[in-house]
Amino acid sequence: MRVITGIFMVLCAASAFADGFGITAVVDDQVVSTVDVGDRVALVMGMTNIPDTAENRARITPQIVRQLIDEKLEMEEATRDGISISDPKLREGIAKIERQNGKAQGSLEQFVEAKGLSKLSLYAQVRAQMAWSEVVLKKIRPRIKISDREVASYVRRKEASAATAGKIQEVQIATIHIPVDTPANEANVQKLAEKLVGEIRAGASFEAVASQFSSHTGGAQTTDPFWVEAAQVDPAIATALTKTSKGGITDPVRTPTGYQIVKFIDERRAADATAAAADVDARAELAFKQILMTLKPDAKPKEAELLLKLAKEVQQSPGKCEDRSMAGAGDLSEMDFKVTLTRALSSDLPEKLRDFLLRLSVGTVSEPVITPQGIRLFMLCERIDLPPAKSAGPVGDESIRQSIYAEKLELEAQKYMRDLRREAFVEIRGQ
Numbered sequence: 001m002r003v004i005t006g007i008f009m010v011l012c013a014a015s016a017f018a019d020g021f022g023i024t025a026v027v028d029d030q031v032v033s034t035v036d037v038g039d040r041v042a043l044v045m046g047m048t049n050i051p052d053t054a055e056n057r058a059r060i061t062p063q064i065v066r067q068l069i070d071e072k073l074e075m076e077e078a079t080r081d082g083i084s085i086s087d088p089k090l091r092e093g094i095a096k097i098e099r100q101n102g103k104a105q106g107s108l109e110q111f112v113e114a115k116g117l118s119k120l121s122l123y124a125q126v127r128a129q130m131a132w133s134e135v136v137l138k139k140i141r142p143r144i145k146i147s148d149r150e151v152a153s154y155v156r157r158k159e160a161s162a163a164t165a166g167k168i169q170e171v172q173i174a175t176i177h178i179p180v181d182t183p184a185n186e187a188n189v190q191k192l193a194e195k196l197v198g199e200i201r202a203g204a205s206f207e208a209v210a211s212q213f214s215s216h217t218g219g220a221q222t223t224d225p226f227w228v229e230a231a232q233v234d235p236a237i238a239t240a241l242t243k244t245s246k247g248g249i250t251d252p253v254r255t256p257t258g259y260q261i262v263k264f265i266d267e268r269r270a271a272d273a274t275a276a277a278a279d280v281d282a283r284a285e286l287a288f289k290q291i292l293m294t295l296k297p298d299a300k301p302k303e304a305e306l307l308l309k310l311a312k313e314v315q316q317s318p319g320k321c322e323d324r325s326m327a328g329a330g331d332l333s334e335m336d337f338k339v340t341l342t343r344a345l346s347s348d349l350p351e352k353l354r355d356f357l358l359r360l361s362v363g364t365v366s367e368p369v370i371t372p373q374g375i376r377l378f379m380l381c382e383r384i385d386l387p388p389a390k391s392a393g394p395v396g397d398e399s400i401r402q403s404i405y406a407e408k409l410e411l412e413a414q415k416y417m418r419d420l421r422r423e424a425f426v427e428i429r430g431q
Contacts (some may be wrong), residue, residue, distance in 0.1 A: 024065055026427045027072040032065065039118035040064050040125070046115045048208040050199045059195045062188050063178070063213065065428065071128035073420045078131035081138060085127045093130045094122075101207065102353050104290075104340035140412045146401050171233065171241060172266040172351075174225040176210045179258035181418065193252035193259040200249055206263050225265050225351050237262055257414065286357055287343040287382035289321050294337070294374030311368035311375045321381035341381075358383075 022034035041064050045052045050060075078084070085093070098108050112122055176196065180189050196213060200206050230238060240250035241264055250262045293311055321341070346354045360366060360380040369376045 023429055025069055025429065026425070027069055028076065028425050030072050030076075032068045032072065036068055036121070037061065037064060039121040040068060043112070043117045043121045043125075044212045046112070046117045048199070048212055049204045050209075056195070056199075059192055063192050066181075069426060069428075070417065070421075071124065073417070073424055074128045074132040074135065076424075077420060078135050081135055083131055083134045083138070085130045085134075089130070090123060090127055093126050096348065097126070097211075099342065099344050099348050100350060102290075102350055104338070104342070136409065136413050136416075140409060140416060144405060144408045144412065146404050146408075150404055151400050169230045170227050170268050171230050171264065172225055172227050172268075173233075173241070174206065174210065174263045174265060176206070176213055176261040177258060178213060178260075179414065181421070189259055190252065190254075193261060197249060197252060197261055200261070206249060225263075227268075230267075234260075284346045284358065285343070285382075285384040286346055286349070286380065287321070287341070288357055289379040289381055290340045290342065291377040291379075292338045292340075292374050293376075307375060308368060308370075311377060315365050315368060315377055321379060343382075 023031050024034055024037050025032040041057055041061055042052070044050070044060065044064065045056065050056055094108055095105050098105055109119060109122070112119055178189050178193055178196075180186050192213075196204075196209055200209055230241075233241070234253075234255055236253050236255060237250070237260060240253050240262065244250050244262075244264045246264055246266060248264055250260075250264070252259045252261055291314060293307060293314070346358060349357070356366070356369075357378060357380055360378065362380050362383055364380060366378040369378070
């Protein structure tokens with residue numbers, strides 16, 4: 001029936017799109033138009049700061065088409081399961097993305113609007129991701145079970161590694177995963193991965209590229225930084241990391257499911273990890289004030305020298321938590337400044353920001369933090385500690401179960417998506 005519907009759409013779409021529109025793909029009874037593709041390509045380039053050139057557009061367009069097809073299939077499956085993402089829920093999803101990236105509420109849409117990008121394309125992307133997450137949680141999550149034998153096996157590997165190395169080294173990494181669905185797609189995906197590596201090394205944001213290109217078939221933000229034992233890293237990735245300095249990224253690494261680009265953030269020993277876990281309680285509700293100070297584009301060179309000095313003045317007199325002003329900050333006429341107030345669960349914040357805030361006392365202001373966007377100051381206004389997650393001991397360690405669970409969920413979600421693609425009528429044109 002889905003094939004017949006798809007054929008009907010092919011016959012009807014030509015007349016429907018004859019006036020000013022083209023068809024890039026037909027997905028069952030839906031179409032992906034050339035306008036859809038153009039809007040999404042522009043959105044991706046704008047969000048990642050990849051230069052908008054003909055070469056770059058040609059390189060990323062096949063992957064964008066694939067993503068748009070997947071989004072159609074994801075929304076179809078969500079509709080069949082009675083799942084919908086209302087406008088208020090969509091706004092909540094966008095706000096969560098902003099919190100995870102340490103951005104003020106409303107900043108994402110403001111950025112898209114300022115760059116002349118398509119808000120509709122952004123909404124469609126976020127809505128599909130949210131809908132697919134609910135599908136995965138509803139239909140796949142209940143099927144995944146973690147046995148004590150699997151946990152015990154993981155613990156034995158960990159203990160054997162500790163006995164050999166004395167202390168277990170851990171690395172903090174973030175990844176961009178671009179899947180290879182079919183052998184025919186191998187060359188295109190490899191070239192795209194190589195292009196993205198070049199753009200990131202030339203200055204594009206790793207995090208922005210990850211949010212647009214990395215696979216999220218498990219319904220989770222898998223591109224967030226995480227700590228992992230070096231002994232548990234895929235051997236190909238481990239080899240690539242030995243050639244990468246902290247803060248750098250690897251060349252594309254071929255893994256069983258596709259290509260990965262890995263950012264090497266930090267490393268530590270087991271003793272350091274234990275101390276960090278004891279020192280930082282990740283379960284807390286935080287309210288904090290953030291002050292961002294940047295120079296105006298036409299500011300004089302001497303103003304840059306005064307920016308740090310001014311930041312230290314602000315540190316001494318930041319105003320009250322509820323204030324959106326900066327008391328005693330002096331002359332701000334040559335500078336842009338932004339004050340944002342945020343309340344969030346620590347678990348929803350980026351790891352570096354979360355750990356940074358949890359080490360502040362309530363009412364205190366941080367030292368000035370120099371970032372690519374300018375100088376930031378943080379003031380912790382309120383902290384509400386929450387009960388720690390229960391643990392069943394070494395063999396039932398929740399973190400181990402979560403690690404095994406996340407891997408299984410990702411694999412099962414990938415299988416589910418492959419099944420949807422195989423059962424659907426999909427015709428791609430002009431590629």
